[in-house]
Amino acid sequence: MAQASHGSVLDDLGGRIAAGEQAPGSVLTLAGLESHYGVSRTVVREAVRVLEAMGMVESRRRVGITVRPIDRWNALDTRLIDWQLRGPSHRHHLAVVTELRAAIEPVAAALSARRASDVERAEIARLAAELQRLGAAGLGDSDEYLAIDIAFHELILDTSGNLMLAATKAAISAVIAGRARLGLTPGDPHDVALENHVATARAIARGDAASAEEHTRTYVEAILSEVRSS
Incomplete structure (x- = not known):
């Protein structure tokens, strides 16, 4: 070399x-x-x-x-996550980080419903609507969908108002991108996952913490089930 x-x-x-x-x-x-x-x-x-x-x-x-x-090893280092998702055990590592998402994101969504500003709530709703539009057009595996999906999840983590939760943002974004790179993000997103992204945004918009947590858990668990079954 x-x-x-x-x-x-x-x-x-x-x-x-x-x-x-x-x-x-x-x-x-x-x-x-x-x-x-x-x-x-x-x-x-x-x-x-x-x-x-x-x-x-x-x-x-x-x-x-x-x-x-x-x-x-520093398990949340984005370089390490990227290397692991490029390696022979990528499906195992993808499941591991998705399990982290299942533990963190529902809590972040509940806190976002309590703490996000009106402007932030509107932006989360806009991003969810864009995901729905692109998904309906069969563009769930596009670069545009990926960028909006990452922005959606990062904003929820940021608006949780919890710096420890927000600190996982880069790692979670890395695994979302890694899943797309592996070809595991479908062009036609599964209804359960996509509908619950939208339902999460609506719950955050109206300040319903319990529903935001429930809908987030539903879509992350749907993604985890896809990862494990693949």
Whole structure:
């Protein structure tokens, strides 16, 4: 891999570790990586530094670069999510992050129903209407639908008024995008999921926290069922 850049070294090495090609406990060396990628020691060090910050490797003098156990990795790092969704176990990882959505998004929707401003409620309703329009046109697998879907979920997390919930926004967006990239977002969205997106928006608009939570749980569980069955 001659003349690789820092970004390409990071992406390739991180992807190999995430895919299990470099198992936890295996040891790499700067010299070996430098030779493999055909880059300078500085480029290798920069990539390793990022992986250390993500908890994926540990670099020690006279030992080398050791791949750390999976439970030490920063599971919500969007780069890691992307690598995992590109790997051979992508369906498992997609289900794992969708389970996170099922735990977080219903609570966020309930809080949004209590805390969102009138302007924010109107925007959530507009986004839901756009999803409904695009879905009805068979464009559920389009880039436009994906962008609006991400904006819809991010806005609900933001308007929850809870910074801890909002902090999961990037990870949830990454898995929504990853699901689309895997071809698992249907052109004709399932009625249960789409109708409950709209019902969630309406519940938030009228300040009905219980209904917002219920409808959100319904559509996330429908997505989780699709992921598991696929």
